[in-house]
Amino acid sequence: MLFNSFSFLLFLPIVFLLYWFVTNNNLKKQNLLLLTASYFFYACWDYRFLGLLIFSTLLDYLSGIKIENCLQKKSKKAWLLISICINLGFLGVFKYYDFFASSFAQAFSAIGLTTSPLLLNIILPVGISFYTFHGLSYVLDIYYKRIDSEKNLIDYAVFVSFFPLLVAGPIERATHLLPQLKKEKVFNYTLAVNGLRQILWGFFKKVVVADNCAIYVNAIFSDYHHASSAQLIAGIFLFSFQIYGDFSGYSDIALGTAKLFGIELLRNFNYPCFSRSIAEFWRRWHISLSSWFKDYVYIPLGGSRVSKLKQIRNTFIIFLLSGFWHGANWTFIFWGFLHAVYIIPSVIFSSNRSDLDIVAKDSTFPTLNEIFRMGYTFTLVSLALLFFRSDSLSAAFNYLSLIPKQGSKIDQLSMSYPFISICIMLFLEWFDRKSAIPFLSIQSLHFRRFAYLLILLLIFFMGAFINPRSFIYFQF
Secondary structure: OOOOHHHHHHHHHHHHHHHHHHOOOHHHHHHHHHHHHHHHHHHHHHHHHHHHHHHHHHHHHHHHHHHOOOOOOOHHHHHHHHHHHHHHHHHHHHHHHHHHHHHHHHHHHHOOOOOOOOOOOOOOOOOHHHHHHHHHHHHHHHHHHOOOOOOHHHHHHHHOOOOOOOOOOOOHHHHHHHHHHOOOOOOOOOHHHHHHHHHHHHHHHHHHHHHHHHHHHHHHHOHHOOHHHHHHHHHHHHHHHHHHHHHHHHHHHHHHHHHHOOOOOOOOOOOHHHHHHHHHHHHHHHHHHHHHHHHHHHOOOOOOOOOOHHHHHHHHHHHHHHHHHHEEEEEHHHHHHHHHHHHHHHOOOOOOOOOOOOOOOOOOOOHHHHHHHHHHHHHHHHHHHHHHHHHOOHHHHHHHHHHHOOOOOOHHHHHHHHHHHHHHHHHHHHOOOOOOOOOOOOOOHHHHHHHHHHHHHHHHHHOOOOOOOOOOHHOO
């Protein structure tokens, strides 16, 4: 079930009404309802993989209790390794087996040895990378005594499978979400209204910005050999806005939906288009994944407390892992490698903790220096995303090589919808950059209502609902 589908627009109000008006604010009934709704939501995609989600949930639930109760450290570590190995084993089989099998076959072929690897060609269970990381963070936090194990199976299962975040995040932490699931709830009107604002803005970014950019991007990338230089360049930058509108739009809908149930999820985006450096970009883009790798990989490796050489090593490790997490293709690994290369100078010169405040904090408009730095950062990010979007490394390099060789023709008519939608998004986000809630920068209630109406009209007239496009991050 897609957020941008009529079925979800029917599903959500039904669950909302049952949650607040049928359960009588009984916490056990509310959580049981959320779990049932979450499993139904997931089964609408493919019910056959619901069993895998339930198995992963039971594995980590039992492992967490065993880790906490075992008296000997060896036993604790054994249960931790069981959970990690089985979870990563499932992830490896479904997501990475064919990649490794094909890569080894190609490597042997390069030295004159012909092999015929057995490929599984199986569907990737949607959301497996996200709920696997939920479970791994949970058992690791118990092992390192950051939290106690959760004894209530229903509460833990909701933590893993809560439907707004189930298939594309944010990647939640037990320390943040579980306490909310165990707390009695009273309907919070302000929180719910803010949730609706965030849902509205998420829909705009997805169905107006991302889906209109996708039409142009798909046309360019599917026939880039015949595209002009201007079209090739436009395709690169439009994909950046497409993936931002698509993924941050999903995150906004997820966070807004959770607010309707009195739950606040981790923020996943913080206006990354206005980043002045790559280090700042990664503090603002896919925040839950960045912080996950920081807490569970980078810091255990020594983080920034080690020598510069080891800091560089650690940086490459987390960015390569981040690329590999996104998909079983050398393009994703190279995308991660590029970001590591981008950020290494700031690691060497210890400038990666600069730009901690928002851009133009005390003024309405940025300085020329800030404009240049934002443009430079966005260009670097967009060039890396070319590899993210391409089917192979050779296709990406071929795409780049054609840019200086082709003409300058560009279809301005087909660019109108993406251009208008991007300008509206950037305009509103610039003035909202000090707030986590959309539209709150508009002080006048009348102007705010006008903005709601305008966004609704743009969604209605420019959005795609009949044949809704899936979210990009569903494939991860």
